[in-house]
Amino acid sequence: MTRLPPTRVVRAATALRTALQSLTRRMAPPEVCLLEFASGFVTTHAVYAAARLGIADVLADGPLTADDVAAEVGSDPDATHRLLRACATFGIFREDPRGLFRLTPVAERLRSDTSDSMLPVVLMLGDPAYQRPWGRLAHCVETGRPAVEEMFGMPMWEYLDEHPEFAATFNDAMTRLSALDWPTVEAAYDFTPYSTIVDIGGGHGQLLARILGAAPLAKGVLQEREALAGDAEEHLRAAGVLPRCRIEAGSFFETAPSDGDLYVLRRVVHDFDDGQATAILTNVRRHMPRGATLLLMESVVPPGNTPHFAKTLDLDMMLFVGGRERTEREFATLLERAGFRMTRVVPTISTISLVEAVSTGGQL
Structure with missing residues (x-):
C-alpha cells in the first residue's frame, strides 16, 4: 500500500498554503486580483493545448528548443515558442538561458506513458464540449437548470451516449x-471485515478491483447499466479478481x-438532486440485508470560507447534470430521508471523504 502522510499533516500544509495565497491577494490591489481571477481560463487553454500537442512526451528524453519541439509535433515554431513561454510562467515546462525547454515535475504528469499521468483529465477539462457549458454559468444560476440540457438539447448522459469520442475522453478522465x-x-478505510462488497454504479469495475485487492478474502458484485457492464468483465479479469466477482446489469x-x-x-x-438521490438510496436500502453498511465516497463541502x-x-x-455537492449535515439529512443513519464521516488527504451509514429499517 502506498505510504501517505497523516490527514492532519496534509490539512495543516493545506491551511498554510491557503493562508499564503490569501496574504498574497491582500497585498495586491483588488483590481489586479479580479483580473487574475477572470483570466484564469488562459491557463486552462494553454495547458490543454500543450496536452493536445503531446509536448510533454516530446520533452521526456531531454530539453529541446521550441523549433525542435515544433518539428516533432508538427506545429508552427513561433507559435510553439509562445505557448511554451506562457506555460513556463505557470510552472509547466522551464526555459533555460540557452532557450531550451525542459519538463518540470508538474509537466511530467502531462506525459502519456506514466502511471501517474493526468493527461486524460486535462484533455477532458479543456475539451470544447466541456468548456462550452461553463460559458452559460450565469444563465444556469438564473434558471437553476443544467446548461447542458439547454445547449445540447439532451441530458448529459444521453449526450455521452450519442458522442462516443467525447464519452471516451470523459470516461478516461473519470x-x-x-x-x-x-x-x-485505502489508507483511511479497512475493507477486510466485509465478505461481499457491492459496487453500485461501478462503471468498468476499476474501483471494485482495487477494493478486492485490499480485501483478498472478499467477494465482489458490480452493478451497472447494461451499456457499461459489458466491458467490466475484461477489466476485472485483467485485475485478477473476476473469479471472485459477479456482474449484474440494472438501474440503481x-x-x-x-x-x-x-x-x-x-x-x-x-x-x-435531493429527490433523485433519495430515490437511489431508498432503493439500495430496500435491497440491503439487515446489518449491512453503506459507504458513500463523496466530496464533503466544509463550512465557511474554507x-x-x-x-x-x-x-x-x-x-x-443538475446534481450537487453536500455538507456533512446535508448528507445526514439525505440519508435519514432514505432510511439510513449516518455513523461517521472519514476524511482522507484527497478531496474525497467516506460517508458511512447503516439502515434504520433493514431489508424490506
Whole structure:
C-alpha cells in the first residue's frame, strides 16, 4: 500500500498554503486580483493545448528548443515558442538561458506513458464540449437548470451516449480520477471485515478491483447499466479478481444486489438532486440485508470560507447534470430521508471523504 502522510499533516500544509495565497491577494490591489481571477481560463487553454500537442512526451528524453519541439509535433515554431513561454510562467515546462525547454515535475504528469499521468483529465477539462457549458454559468444560476440540457438539447448522459469520442475522453478522465482517489481511500478505510462488497454504479469495475485487492478474502458484485457492464468483465479479469466477482446489469433507481454486507457508491449521489438521490438510496436500502453498511465516497463541502475542491465541483454538477455537492449535515439529512443513519464521516488527504451509514429499517 502506498505510504501517505497523516490527514492532519496534509490539512495543516493545506491551511498554510491557503493562508499564503490569501496574504498574497491582500497585498495586491483588488483590481489586479479580479483580473487574475477572470483570466484564469488562459491557463486552462494553454495547458490543454500543450496536452493536445503531446509536448510533454516530446520533452521526456531531454530539453529541446521550441523549433525542435515544433518539428516533432508538427506545429508552427513561433507559435510553439509562445505557448511554451506562457506555460513556463505557470510552472509547466522551464526555459533555460540557452532557450531550451525542459519538463518540470508538474509537466511530467502531462506525459502519456506514466502511471501517474493526468493527461486524460486535462484533455477532458479543456475539451470544447466541456468548456462550452461553463460559458452559460450565469444563465444556469438564473434558471437553476443544467446548461447542458439547454445547449445540447439532451441530458448529459444521453449526450455521452450519442458522442462516443467525447464519452471516451470523459470516461478516461473519470478512470484516472478514481485511481487518484484510491490510495487515500485505502489508507483511511479497512475493507477486510466485509465478505461481499457491492459496487453500485461501478462503471468498468476499476474501483471494485482495487477494493478486492485490499480485501483478498472478499467477494465482489458490480452493478451497472447494461451499456457499461459489458466491458467490466475484461477489466476485472485483467485485475485478477473476476473469479471472485459477479456482474449484474440494472438501474440503481430500480434494483440492487441483495447479498452484500458493504454497499459502495463512489460519486454517484452527487450527480443527482435531493429527490433523485433519495430515490437511489431508498432503493439500495430496500435491497440491503439487515446489518449491512453503506459507504458513500463523496466530496464533503466544509463550512465557511474554507477553500475546497467540493465548492467548485458543486458548480460543475449544477451545470452538467443538475446534481450537487453536500455538507456533512446535508448528507445526514439525505440519508435519514432514505432510511439510513449516518455513523461517521472519514476524511482522507484527497478531496474525497467516506460517508458511512447503516439502515434504520433493514431489508424490506
